[in-house]
Amino acid sequence: MTPDLMDEGARRVAAAKGGATSGKTESGGRAAGFARLVTAGEVDTSHGRILYLDEVSVSFDGFRAINKLSLDIAPGELRCIIGPNGAGKTTMMDIITGKTRPDSGTVFFGSTIDLLRYKEAQIAALGIGRKFQKPTVFEQLTVFENLELALKADKGVKASVFFRLDSAQGDRLAEVLRTIHLAAHVNRPAGTLSHGQKQWLEIGMLLMQDPKLLLLDEPVAGMTDEETARTAELFLSLKGQHSLMVVEHDMGFIQTISEKVTVLHEGSVLAEGSLAQVQNDERVIEVYLGR
Numbered sequence: 001m002t003p004d005l006m007d008e009g010a011r012r013v014a015a016a017k018g019g020a021t022s023g024k025t026e027s028g029g030r031a032a033g034f035a036r037l038v039t040a041g042e043v044d045t046s047h048g049r050i051l052y053l054d055e056v057s058v059s060f061d062g063f064r065a066i067n068k069l070s071l072d073i074a075p076g077e078l079r080c081i082i083g084p085n086g087a088g089k090t091t092m093m094d095i096i097t098g099k100t101r102p103d104s105g106t107v108f109f110g111s112t113i114d115l116l117r118y119k120e121a122q123i124a125a126l127g128i129g130r131k132f133q134k135p136t137v138f139e140q141l142t143v144f145e146n147l148e149l150a151l152k153a154d155k156g157v158k159a160s161v162f163f164r165l166d167s168a169q170g171d172r173l174a175e176v177l178r179t180i181h182l183a184a185h186v187n188r189p190a191g192t193l194s195h196g197q198k199q200w201l202e203i204g205m206l207l208m209q210d211p212k213l214l215l216l217d218e219p220v221a222g223m224t225d226e227e228t229a230r231t232a233e234l235f236l237s238l239k240g241q242h243s244l245m246v247v248e249h250d251m252g253f254i255q256t257i258s259e260k261v262t263v264l265h266e267g268s269v270l271a272e273g274s275l276a277q278v279q280n281d282e283r284v285i286e287v288y289l290g291r
């Protein structure tokens with residue numbers, strides 16, 4: 001195993017065990033300590049929201065990257081987030097996942113879980129999965145082994161060495177393989193997959209943990225048209241069972257998948273509505289879409 005893989009393996013095991021927090025921004029890396037494991041339970045969505053941000057602000061060296069940001073996501077919703085470079089999209093996801101602590105405001109998962117009380121790894125364990133733009137699959141392991149590893153990451157180091165899939169987990173793995181269109185490639189090393197297939201595999205690794213909310217950062221960047229179309233199908237099949245927040249710049253992709261679009265600008269919501277509504281909003285045209 002290369003040092004990179006070992007590093008990543010240590011990160012994933014540590015991530016599932018809970019990370020120590022200090023300061024505004026967490027490393028989430030090997031420095032993460034071992035805290036109490038938070039197990040995913042029921043998220044109370046009886047008020048019609050799986051995620052709720054209210055008046056959230058954060059500044060970096062006096063620059064207000066997120067400025068009284070308020071938005072909510074309904075259970076099973078697929079929300080697209082767009083906005084110009086520097087609008088605060090990544091910082092918003094960092095706040096939801098506990099990587100960055102806001103200076104003020106409220107962030108709730110369902111109506112009872114105050115996410116600001118939890119650390120980054122604990123938030124992941126509560127059922128919020130995040131996919132960064134660049135795929136980070138284990139290139140030397142097969143598709144199967146990558147998915148299996150996503151389950152092992154929930155266990156302690158010793159337990160993961162002796163880990164065997166039980167039949168429910170085997171069924172889940174088979175179902176995820178079908179969902180991500182990689183059933184025919186199960187024994188291929190991930191390093192031999194196309195860019196799009198690696199992205200799907202990473203989404204599959206998140207799905208193995210059955211997250212309630214998935215945050216996806218530019219998932220179709222670098223994909224071929226065919227891969228982009230398949231990813232749209234994949235996301236449409238996930239919505240309903242999961243809630244998704246997708247940050248993207250590809251308007252064709254957004255057109256295919258979106259019901260509601262949120263436009264961020266200077267750390268706040270500039271507009272919200274259907275894609276057609278926001279595309280016709282003068283302020284959105286001014287700051288993002290261009291004339």
Ligand SMILES: Nc1ncnc2c1ncn2[C@@H]1O[C@H](COP(=O)(O)OP(=O)(O)OP(=O)(O)O)[C@@H](O)[C@H]1O
Nearest residue numbers: 025060061065083084085086087088089090091092
């Ligand atoms: N840790 C940090 N320290 C200082 N400034 C930061 C930090 N993180 C973000 N910023 C600044 O906050 C602003 C918002 O950045 P952010 O990356 O969230 O925007 P974005 O909408 O994701 O942009 P892009 O589409 O380019 O990814 C930017 O001006 C950025 O430079």
